[in-house]
Amino acid sequence: MKNLNLPFNILRDEHGENILHKLFYESIDFLIRLLIFLIFLYIGSLCVKKILKYFDKLPALKSDLSTQQFIRSIIKIGLYGIFVVIGLLLFGFSESSIATMISAIGLGIGISLKEFLSNFAGGIIIFFTRPFVVGNFIKINGVMGEVYKISVFSTEINSLDSRRIIIPNTVMISNNLINFDSNDYRRIQLTVSVAYGSNLKQVIDILNEIANTYPDLDKTKENFINTMTYGDSSLNILFLVWTKREGYYKVRGELMAYILDKLTEEKVDIPFNTLTVNIEKD
16 A cells, blocks of 8 residues: 555655645646636726726817827727736736736837838827828828728728728828818819811800809819810810819819810810721722
C-alpha cells in the first residue's frame, strides 16, 4: 500500500502541499475570477449602450450629425477601455502590471500599427478642418457618393448604386477630394452642338432665352453662352448657367432635354455622327 501511494506522495511542493489539490483550487479560483471579469464586461457593454443612447438624444449635437458621430465613436472607445481596465483589476491584476501592459500595447501599436494611428490622426484632422460633413456628395479616390458616416478611423460613403464603401481616414486626407455640396449653387456646363451653316445668332438668342426663363435656373448670377470650338461636323457652343445644389442632376438632365426640344422646334440642325460605307464592284 505504501508503494501504491508513492506517486501521489511525490506530487507535493516544497511546503508539503499536494500539487494536484493546489492546482484544482487554483483552477477553480481562476474560473471564478474569469467569470466575474466576463460578467463585468457584459454589464459594462450594457452601460456603454445606455450612455451612448443618452448621448444621441443631446439636443446640442442633434443639429450636427458629423460631430455627433465622431464624438460618439471616441466616447465608445474610451468607455470600453475604462471597463476593460477595471475588469482586469477585478480579475486580480495589479495597477503596475496593467500600466506595463498598456505601455507594451501602446508600443506595439506604435511599431506595427502605423496605419491605425494615421487613420486616427486623419479622423482628428477631418473633425477640425471639416472638408466635408455627413450628407455631402463627394468624389475621392475614384469613389463618388454621399457621406454616410464619419468615425475616428474611417469614413463611410453610399455610392450611386447604393453600395456602402468604407475608406480609411488617411486616404480621405491624403488624396484630392471634390465636395460637390460645399457651395449653395453649382454651375451647369453643357456643350451644345449645331451644324455648320446654322444661324449662330439665332441659336445663341434661343439659348439666352432659355437661360433667362427656365424656372430652375438662378437669374442673379451671370451666364456664359458663346461659340467655343469647331468640331469635325459641328459648331460647339459652351452653355454655362447656375442652379441650386439641391436637385442639380435632375435640373441638368431636364434642361438638356428642354434645349434639344427647343432647338428642334426652331428647326435648328443638330448634327450626329454618321458612317458612310462605299462598296465598289469589280
